[in-house]
Amino acid sequence: MSFVEYSDFIQDGDVAIVYLGHDSMMPVKVQKGAQTQTRYGVIRHSTDLIGQRYGSKVTCSKGGWVHVLHPTPELWTVTLPHRTQILYTTDIATITMMLELKPGSVVCESGTGSGSLSHAILRTIAPTGHLHTVEFHQQRAEKAAEEFKEHRVDHLVTVRNQDVCKDGFGVTGVADAVFLDIPSPWEAVRHAKAAMKKQGGRVCSFSPCIEQVQRTCEALADQGFEEISTVEVLLRVHDVRNVSLPLPDFGPDPSSQTESDAAAAEKAPPNHASVTIKTTTPPREIPGHTGYLTFATKPRT
Amino acid sequence: MADNGDDDAQYRIKGGDYVVLKRGDIFKAVQIQPKKKVIFEKQWFFLDNAVDHLYSTTFEIVSGGVLQPKKLKDAESSTDTKEAGTDNRNIVDDGKSQKLTRDDIETLKEQGLKGQEIIQQLIDNSSTFKDKTEYAQDKYIKKKKKKYENTVTILKPSCRILAMMYHGREPGKICHLRYDTLAQMLTLANIHAGSKVLVFETCAGLVLGAVMERMGGYGSVIQMYPGGGPVRAGVESFGFPAHFHDMLHEFPICHVNALLAGTLDTTAKEPSADSKQSTVAEEKEKQNQPEAEQQGSPEEQNMETNSGADDLEKEQKEKRKEAKAQEKKVKLEEKRKKLAAAAALLEGRNADGLVIASRFHPCPVLMGLLKFLAPSRPFVVYSQYKEPLIECYTKLKEQGGTISLRLTDTWLRHYQVLPNRTHPLLLMSGGGGYVLSGTTVAMDRSKSAGSQRAEEPAPKRLKLTDTEG
Numbered sequence: 001m002s003f004v005e006y007s008d009f010i011q012d013g014d015v016a017i018v019y020l021g022h023d024s025m026m027p028v029k030v031q032k033g034a035q036t037q038t039r040y041g042v043i044r045h046s047t048d049l050i051g052q053r054y055g056s057k058v059t060c061s062k063g064g065w066v067h068v069l070h071p072t073p074e075l076w077t078v079t080l081p082h083r084t085q086i087l088y089t090t091d092i093a094t095i096t097m098m099l100e101l102k103p104g105s106v107v108c109e110s111g112t113g114s115g116s117l118s119h120a121i122l123r124t125i126a127p128t129g130h131l132h133t134v135e136f137h138q139q140r141a142e143k144a145a146e147e148f149k150e151h152r153v154d155h156l157v158t159v160r161n162q163d164v165c166k167d168g169f170g171v172t173g174v175a176d177a178v179f180l181d182i183p184s185p186w187e188a189v190r191h192a193k194a195a196m197k198k199q200g201g202r203v204c205s206f207s208p209c210i211e212q213v214q215r216t217c218e219a220l221a222d223q224g225f226e227e228i229s230t231v232e233v234l235l236r237v238h239d240v241r242n243v244s245l246p247l248p249d250f251g252p253d254p255s256s257q258t259e260s261d262a263a264a265a266e267k268a269p270p271n272h273a274s275v276t277i278k279t280t281t282p283p284r285e286i287p288g289h290t291g292y293l294t295f296a297t298k299p300r301t
Numbered sequence: 302m303a304d305n306g307d308d309d310a311q312y313r314i315k316g317g318d319y320v321v322l323k324r325g326d327i328f329k330a331v332q333i334q335p336k337k338k339v340i341f342e343k344q345w346f347f348l349d350n351a352v353d354h355l356y357s358t359t360f361e362i363v364s365g366g367v368l369q370p371k372k373l374k375d376a377e378s379s380t381d382t383k384e385a386g387t388d389n390r391n392i393v394d395d396g397k398s399q400k401l402t403r404d405d406i407e408t409l410k411e412q413g414l415k416g417q418e419i420i421q422q423l424i425d426n427s428s429t430f431k432d433k434t435e436y437a438q439d440k441y442i443k444k445k446k447k448k449y450e451n452t453v454t455i456l457k458p459s460c461r462i463l464a465m466m467y468h469g470r471e472p473g474k475i476c477h478l479r480y481d482t483l484a485q486m487l488t489l490a491n492i493h494a495g496s497k498v499l500v501f502e503t504c505a506g507l508v509l510g511a512v513m514e515r516m517g518g519y520g521s522v523i524q525m526y527p528g529g530g531p532v533r534a535g536v537e538s539f540g541f542p543a544h545f546h547d548m549l550h551e552f553p554i555c556h557v558n559a560l561l562a563g564t565l566d567t568t569a570k571e572p573s574a575d576s577k578q579s580t581v582a583e584e585k586e587k588q589n590q591p592e593a594e595q596q597g598s599p600e601e602q603n604m605e606t607n608s609g610a611d612d613l614e615k616e617q618k619e620k621r622k623e624a625k626a627q628e629k630k631v632k633l634e635e636k637r638k639k640l641a642a643a644a645a646l647l648e649g650r651n652a653d654g655l656v657i658a659s660r661f662h663p664c665p666v667l668m669g670l671l672k673f674l675a676p677s678r679p680f681v682v683y684s685q686y687k688e689p690l691i692e693c694y695t696k697l698k699e700q701g702g703t704i705s706l707r708l709t710d711t712w713l714r715h716y717q718v719l720p721n722r723t724h725p726l727l728l729m730s731g732g733g734g735y736v737l738s739g740t741t742v743a744m745d746r747s748k749s750a751g752s753q754r755a756e757e758p759a760p761k762r763l764k765l766t767d768t769e770g
Contacts, residue, residue, distance in 0.1 A: 004493060005495055006678070008651070008675065019704055019740075019742075022705075054677035055678070055743045056676065056743045067704055068677075070678075074488065074489060090485065093481075093485045093487065093488035097460060097483070100460070102514050103493075103516070103517025123491065124515060126493060126494055199308075199355075200357060213723070214718060214720070214723055217718040228718070230718050232713075232714045233481055234711065234712040235709055235711055235712075236710050236712055237708070237709050238735070239708075278695060279691070280687065294718070299357060300312075300355060
């Protein structure tokens with residue numbers, strides 16, 4: 001197992017995702033002899049996990065069962081331990097395409113936060129790219145580095161514990177793309193520019209507040225960035241449901257006298273007639289705002 | 302800094318390159334060909350002069366359709382105006398504020414004035430310009446720039462640019478797949494280097510190209526195609542290096558049933574195989590592509606048997622026929638090899654990802670192709686319409702073997718960000734299509750164990766039975 005390469009069987013030391021049910025998942029570090037408690041009972045790693053195929057059904061001690069999945073950045077995003085507010089897959093997908101990430105890309109990111117985006121970036125730039133991620137909070141930086149190691153992507157990433165606004169990314173002229181998710185991105189724009197290849201590249205800043213966007217766009221324009229464009233992208237989930245719609249009873253219709261009474265009675269809907277349709281309903285509440293994504297192109301300098 | 306020259310080689314435009322032309326938000330994909338007239342935004346020009354310039358260079362189109370690299374920053378400063386009004390109370394739309402007539406402007410153009418100079422003339426001859434607010438002036442200049450500036454920027458193609466281009470220019474060709482929806486699909490399907498991905502698309506090759514870009518030449522992509530042959534003109538526009546095409550395989554969906562049943566015959570025949578066998582292969586070929594060029598040969602044969610007049614001519618014809626047959630045989634053999642290679646990749650039923658985006662009903666496509674995925678692998682199905690995906694969802698729930706099913710679409714809004722004038726753009730896309738995503742899991746033993754056992758197990762599965770047995 002690695003976050004950048006699939007394997008078929010669960011091995012000692014892997015991180016597996018236990019799927020308990022709809023939107024209920026947990027990551028598990030697979031260790032010989034270890035046990036994991038779930039609401040369906042205990043999973044014994046040595047017998048229930050190690051050597052099993054990813055995607056198989058595992059029966060827990062109380063007789064309930066779960067599926068064990070191969071980790072992916074997307075599963076990690078919904079199961080990771082939150083140390084900060086994180087980026088979710090809808091924004092991550094948009095960022096990945098608009099930053100033009102692909103295998104071999106060199107990317108700078110700040111802050112690392114809980115590593116949700118970092119894992120997605122690493123997946124996309126492997127096996128030949130590199131991620132330089134900067135986090136000003138020491139424990140968070142250490143924890144992220146530890147996770148990258150556990151997820152076997154540490155060869156693709158350098159974690160730096162410094163303040164990007166003051167000290168930049170620690171590299172110059174190497175990045176194809178830069179991503180900023182910090183409180184004052186406008187203070188890091190010049191560092192972003194310095195970190196990027198002279199041939200140019202793409203930059204993205206994620207900010208929840210429009211005032212931040214305003215200042216960042218100004219800074220980007222001042223630094224000579226082009227094609228500055230701000231978007232917002234939201235996910236709309238459609239829950240598939242069987243819906244029953246009752247039919248109204250208007251009583252017997254005297255105008256349709258042509259048919260015999262018996263036939264008319266037969267045709268009239270019975271008291272509790274209804275029609276069942278398959279449709280979708282929106283969830284009652286959805287995330288209505290995550291942040292604004294500002295993209296720009298750095299021209300050749 | 303010393304190796305700059307070398308560094309830039311890959312950033313230079315070369316003859317034969319596939320590039321994207323850009324003006325404002327308008328894109329067009331073209332190939333650089335000598336003396337080829339290109340029409341873009343109602344203007345024609347030649348790309349010959351672009352060769353050896355760097356990508357992302359902006360060119361001015363001068364008389365004779367010649368491209369001339371635009372000097373950096375020769376535009377911005379010239380139209381700085383100091384005077385501005387406070388509001389629009391004194392501005393009346395009487396059509397008299399612009400003193401230049403259409404003809405005047407045409408004359409200016411003929412005199413060879415550049416876009417920038419024409420705009421300055423327009424401003425100088427506008428009686429209301431100085432009364433407009435600063436913001437309105439900006440807007441005016443922007444609008445005129447769009448109309449009179451004849452520049453074009455030449456870009457290196459990328460998934461982002463091509464997805465935006467197709468969505469803007471020819472959404473019908475890509476089933477109205479919006480770029481952010483494509484972005485969701487690539488991420489949800491966990492497309493990455495080194496995996497084995499199945500793609501079924503009728504989006505001109507955009508989706509296939511996007512998948513190939515994300516795989517960077519590592520792993521394998523199998524295009525499952527309907528009809529006579531794979532359609533992927535859009536893949537060319539990506540301008541991939543040659544080795545990217547080594548990872549691309551193709552398999553006609555008309556053989557999927559045979560492959561699943563284990564009756565698909567792709568075994569190698571001796572090159573010196575007798576004509577009987579080759580005609581069998583030919584028959585097969587005919588079935589594959591009924592509308593293809595097969596028509597010609599049988600008629601030709603008939604003609605010859607009937608005539609038989611001139612011996613010499615007959616001999617020549619015979620020779621030509623032989624050569625043609627030989628050529629055909631080679632082609633057929635190549636095709637068979639390709640089919641066998643793709644079949645071999647599929648047979649293990651251990652693909653890592655499945656991406657469907659087509660004008661076909663997604664339900665049978667999904668049900669047919671899902672069988673080739675290994676357990677614990679993601680799949681995504683795009684449809685322009687929601688209802689067929691509801692059907693897919695229902696069917697998958699009944700059948701089992703998948704979890705985390707989710708039917709979604711994305712809402713995308715662009716913003717104008719300007720000092721004191723920030724707001725969402727007045728127009729936004731009404732919808733970008735729907736995506737059904739999910740993850741495969743091992744089927745219940747009761748349901749599928751029997752059928753899986755019956756098939757020849759993949760090498761990996763053998764190992765499993767070994768350890769279990």
